Amino acid sequence: xxxxxxxxxxxxxxxxxxxxxxxxxxxxxxxxxxxxxxxxxxxxxxxxxxxxxxxxxxxxxxxxxxxxxxxxxxxxxxxxxxxxxxxxxxxxxxxxxxxxxxxxxxxxxxxxxxxxxxxxxxxxxxxxxxxxxxxxxxxxxxxxxxxxxxxxxxxxxxxxxxxxxxxxxxxxxxxxxxxxxxxxxxxxxxxxxxxxxxxxxxxxxxxxxxxxxxxxxxxxxxxxxxxxxxxxxxxxxxxxxxxxxxxxxxxxxxxxxxxxxxxxxxxxxxxxxxxxxxxxxxxxxxxxxxxxxxxxxxxxxxxxxxxxxxxxxxxxxxxxxxxxxxxxxxxxxxxxxxxxxxxxxxxxxxxxxxxxxxxxxxx
Numbered sequence: 001x002x003x004x005x006x007x008x009x010x011x012x013x014x015x016x017x018x019x020x021x022x023x024x025x026x027x028x029x030x031x032x033x034x035x036x037x038x039x040x041x042x043x044x045x046x047x048x049x050x051x052x053x054x055x056x057x058x059x060x061x062x063x064x065x066x067x068x069x070x071x072x073x074x075x076x077x078x079x080x081x082x083x084x085x086x087x088x089x090x091x092x093x094x095x096x097x098x099x100x101x102x103x104x105x106x107x108x109x110x111x112x113x114x115x116x117x118x119x120x121x122x123x124x125x126x127x128x129x130x131x132x133x134x135x136x137x138x139x140x141x142x143x144x145x146x147x148x149x150x151x152x153x154x155x156x157x158x159x160x161x162x163x164x165x166x167x168x169x170x171x172x173x174x175x176x177x178x179x180x181x182x183x184x185x186x187x188x189x190x191x192x193x194x195x196x197x198x199x200x201x202x203x204x205x206x207x208x209x210x211x212x213x214x215x216x217x218x219x220x221x222x223x224x225x226x227x228x229x230x231x232x233x234x235x236x237x238x239x240x241x242x243x244x245x246x247x248x249x250x251x252x253x254x255x256x257x258x259x260x261x262x263x264x265x266x267x268x269x270x271x272x273x274x275x276x277x278x279x280x281x282x283x284x285x286x287x288x289x290x291x292x293x294x295x296x297x298x299x300x301x302x303x304x305x306x307x308x309x310x311x312x313x314x315x316x317x318x319x320x321x322x323x324x325x326x327x328x329x330x331x332x333x334x335x336x337x338x339x340x341x342x343x344x345x346x347x348x349x350x351x352x353x354x355x356x357x358x359x360x361x362x363x
Contacts, residue, residue, distance in 0.1 A: 048321075048325055052318050052322040055314075056318050058236070059314060059315055061233075062311055065232045065234055066304050068242075069234065069242045069300075070305075072242045072243065073297050075129050076134060076244065076297050077297045077298065079134075080290060080294045080297065082120075083124055083257070084287065086120055087283060087286060088287075090261060090264060091280065091287075093114060093264075093268075094279055094280045094283060095280065097110045098273060100273070102273075103271075108268065108269065110268050111150070111268035118148075118150060121261060122147050122258075125144065125145040125246055125250050126144060126145055133225075134243060135225065135243070135245065135249060136225030136245075137225045137228035137229070137243070137246070138226060138228030138229070139224070139225045139226050139228070140230075143224070144223060144224050144225035144246045145222060145223060145225075145250070146213050146224065148200075148202040148213060148222060148258070148262065149200060150261075150262055150265035150266065152198070152200040153202050153203075153262040153263075153265070153266055154183075154201060154203040155262070155266045155275075156174065157204040157206055158175050158203055158205055158206065159174065159205075159207060160175050160176070160206070160207045161176040161178050161219060162175060162176075162177075162178055163179050165186075169186040170186065171186060171187070171188075172185070174194075176205070176212070176219055178219075181196075181197050181214065181217065181219060182196065183203070197214045197219075198214070199214060199215065199217075201214045202222065202262070210223065210251075211258065222251075222258070223247050223250075225245060225247070227245045227247070227248075228245065229241050229243065229245070230242045230243045235310075235311070240300055240303060240304065244293055244296070248293065249293055254285060254288070255282070255290070256285075256286065257286040257289070260282040260283055260285075263275065263278070263279050263282065264276065264279035264283070267279055
């Protein structure tokens with residue numbers, strides 16, 4: 001086979017190029033610490049690496065979500081712990097003032113303290129975590145509760161809000177006329193208008209189990225939030241409820257904290273011993289509701305701590321698997337680099353010898 005000088009030089013250039021490329025690739029791998037620089041070098045391996053990277057990124061986001069949920073729930077727990085202390089103080093006051101040894105003056109003084117307890121509870125009800133109101137359900141941009149002053153509280157309640165009187169009334173029944181906002185009472189066999197409602201008046205509407213407040217010439221619910229649940233994704237197909245809607249904490253039917261404190265304050269102001277004793281039982285119910293919510297929050301925090309541990313373990317495993325495919329074996333790479341350098345140097349010497357050959361040398 002006849003080999004032309006052109007063919008010879010093209011082959012030399014090709015061989016030197018291949019050798020240089022291998023040297024460059026090995027040097028690049030050692031510099032980056034990665035065995036695979038681009039998918040074409042190991043398509044199957046790179047596919048696995050991309051899967052592991054995706055899982056690691058997802059786990060990182062899950063951990064951020066857990067941190068947010070944990071902060072929210074820890075804040076909720078701290079609020080409930082303080083409310084438990086406030087209710088404990090209210091029980092002390094009610095127990096003292098329910099005694100026959102108490103009088104109008106001591107009860108009036110206790111009423112002032114209960115009013116302050118109520119204001120602190122309402123402050124907790126409108127608490128925020130960051131820029132979000134915590135107890136408004138999914139309505140997090142506006143305060144969920146309208147503040148109610150104890151002296152504007154109407155403890156007798158009404159049956160309903162309607163445009164016409166409820167059927168089959170009993171003596172003493174009351175309702176709110178939705179047209180004019182007046183409270184009507186059933187007395188002596190007929191409905192009697194109790195007059196224009198004062199701004200800020202608050203009353204419980206029995207058929208809705210809600211407190212209504214007369215504000216800006218209209219009756220509105222004290223609770224302005226909803227029952228929506230804010231969920232945070234903490235794993236594949238796994239989410240945790242971050243919040244507890246405010247009506248479940250502060251005005252649940254099984255223990256209404258706000259109504260109970262309002263009733264207690266009113267009974268103390270009115271020197272009503274029976275009302276104070278009734279409020280004691282309601283305070284126990286409120287404390288029970290609060291305790292149940294605290295237990296729920298604690299269980300969620302424990303779940304988050306467990307999930308964090310699981311994610312950290314998963315991260316270690318994923319990093320190990322990714323490393324086995326992607327990361328470079330330095331000892332093997334350096335050995336290969338030295339071998340390739342030897343090959344490259346030998347190739348250069350060979351090329352030098354071949355290119356120096358000439359027919360003149362044999363004349």
